[in-house]
Amino acid sequence: MTMKITVVDNPPVDPREFDLPEDFNEKNIEDIVEIFNTPLIGHYNWDYTDADTRIKKLYELGKKLNWDGSIDLDWSKGIKKGQAPVKAELIARMEGPLAALPEEERIEYMWHDTAWSLSQFLHGEQGALLVASQLVSCAPTYQAKLYAASQTFDEARHVEVFARYLKEVSGVEYPINKNLKSLIDKILSDPRWDLKFIGMQIIIEGLALAAFQTTKETSNCALLRQLVHYVIRDEARHVTFGVNYLEEFLTTLSEEEVEDRAMFAYEACVVMRDRIINTELPARWFNISEEEIREMLVNNDTQDMFTNLLFSRVMPNLKRIGLLTDKVLPLYEKLNLTSYMDAESEFEIDWAELNKPLESSKEIDQQSEKELAAHTAQGLF
Numbered sequence: 001m002t003m004k005i006t007v008v009d010n011p012p013v014d015p016r017e018f019d020l021p022e023d024f025n026e027k028n029i030e031d032i033v034e035i036f037n038t039p040l041i042g043h044y045n046w047d048y049t050d051a052d053t054r055i056k057k058l059y060e061l062g063k064k065l066n067w068d069g070s071i072d073l074d075w076s077k078g079i080k081k082g083q084a085p086v087k088a089e090l091i092a093r094m095e096g097p098l099a100a101l102p103e104e105e106r107i108e109y110m111w112h113d114t115a116w117s118l119s120q121f122l123h124g125e126q127g128a129l130l131v132a133s134q135l136v137s138c139a140p141t142y143q144a145k146l147y148a149a150s151q152t153f154d155e156a157r158h159v160e161v162f163a164r165y166l167k168e169v170s171g172v173e174y175p176i177n178k179n180l181k182s183l184i185d186k187i188l189s190d191p192r193w194d195l196k197f198i199g200m201q202i203i204i205e206g207l208a209l210a211a212f213q214t215t216k217e218t219s220n221c222a223l224l225r226q227l228v229h230y231v232i233r234d235e236a237r238h239v240t241f242g243v244n245y246l247e248e249f250l251t252t253l254s255e256e257e258v259e260d261r262a263m264f265a266y267e268a269c270v271v272m273r274d275r276i277i278n279t280e281l282p283a284r285w286f287n288i289s290e291e292e293i294r295e296m297l298v299n300n301d302t303q304d305m306f307t308n309l310l311f312s313r314v315m316p317n318l319k320r321i322g323l324l325t326d327k328v329l330p331l332y333e334k335l336n337l338t339s340y341m342d343a344e345s346e347f348e349i350d351w352a353e354l355n356k357p358l359e360s361s362k363e364i365d366q367q368s369e370k371e372l373a374a375h376t377a378q379g380l381f
Contacts, residue, residue: 004030011181015115016173018166039191042137045145054244055143058237061354062150067230069161074361077222078169082107085114086218087372096296097286109285115166116281117215118224119174122162124208127184128238129155131200138193147241154234161227169223177280183271194249195264201242202317203268209235210310217372222361229364237354239317246321262323266331269314273335315340 011034050056084091084107091106098106132155135148166173187199212228212235219225250258279290286293315332318324319341324332332338359367 006030006032008032008034010034012175014175015112018168018171018173036185036188038134038189040134040138041191041193043140043193045140045142048142051143053143055147055241057351058241058244059143059147059150062147062154062234062237064355065233065358066153067157067358069157069164069227072230072358073161073227074223075164075168077226077361078165078224079221081111081171084220085110087220089376090218097282109281111170112172112285113278113281114219115170115172116174116278117211118162118166118170120177120180121208121211122159122166122173123176124180124184124204125155125158125162127180127187128200128205129159130184131187131196134188135193135196138196140193144245151238151241154238158231158234161231165224165227169221174281179271183268186268194246195261197242197246198261198265198323199268201238202246202321203265203272203314205235205239205242206314206317207272207310209239210313213371216364216368217375222365225368226361226364229368230358233358243317243321250322258322259325259327262325262328265318265323266328269311269332269337270335273311311337312340312343316343 012032079085091110094106098109101109129152132148132152136145136152139145139148163173183199183204187196187204190196190199209232212232216225216228216232219228250261253261277294279293282288282293283290315324315337324341329338332341
């Protein structure tokens with residue numbers, strides 16, 4: 001086998017369709033890579049004291065609850081082309097240009113829309129994989145290094161299962177959203193380890209948790225519901241790790257340093273708000289400019305509720321770690337996000353919940369139906 005590596009200056013811009021021949025093997029594979037440089041500052045740690053802390057408990061849970069995407073997921077439950085990728089009750093309530101399409105075209109569009117979202121999950125998970133691997137070197141404490149190592153393995157598993165789903169079920173993969181790419185670039189290239197925690201553990205993974213939850217509730221595919229549920233369990237530990245670690249560390253910084261981190265978090269939230277809105281696919285499909293699509297979605301009540309649901313996962317944690325300062329609060333007010341900063345944090349550690357064994361596909365389906373009913377009653381779907 002000859003290794004094929006092609007170096008590019010930017011990510012791909014066109015969707016990639018998978019029509020794999022039966023004799024597909026490593027000879028057909030070409031790696032497309034983009035190089036990034038980072039002034040990474042690493043830390044040795046010479047104190048191997050194993051204190052009984054929350055971080056250690058999260059590390060032990062990560063070892064205990066490892067899962068194998070090839071064994072623990074039932075890949076026979078993927079839906080087939082022609083089947084609607086979202087639940088029927090949601091399709092019945094669709095409005096606008098999508099509702100006006102003939103059924104066959106509407107289902108095809110929804111397949112591509114689902115693939116676009118899952119592609120962003122995939123690219124985000126690769127970003128998390130790279131950042132977690134950096135944290136192994138640059139996190140200053142022994143237990144943080146161990147946890148970051150375990151998280152690196154989690155993120156590798158997430159990349160594996162999303163990539164496989166897009167290839168084998170969706171049949172198409174979309175390029176990374178430019179806003180998500182710019183934020184990951186910023187996190188990877190910043191030498192300060194705590195900004196990597198803030199950007200990835202608090203902002204990106206906090207928002208991803210809500211997006212994964214929405215996918216779990218709305219998907220018509222039993223395989224995808226099980227897949228994202230297992231990912232949610234891992235990501236909840238990651239966010240909890242970030243909140244607990246940063247909560248203590250940020251108290252050691254000067255006021256100026258805290259304000260710098262607070263502005264970084266705000267700018268990351270703005271970028272991620274734009275990443276939430278998928279303007280690329282509808283613009284292509286309906287021959288409407290991305291700006292027109294953005295205007296339609298920004299003024300859409302359901303989209304507004306969905307955006308706020310996502311940020312309700314992040315704002316309480318930013319407040320808890322001390323990054324909703326008096327200087328940045330007015331900026332969040334302009335985004336209509338401050339109403340969520342006093343919401344009950346979902347990342348208070350419930351050790352009994354975190355210790356539960358992995359649920360079966362049937363248990364996950366029952367859970368997602370209850371969650372969908374609750375959010376439907378709130379007017380979200």
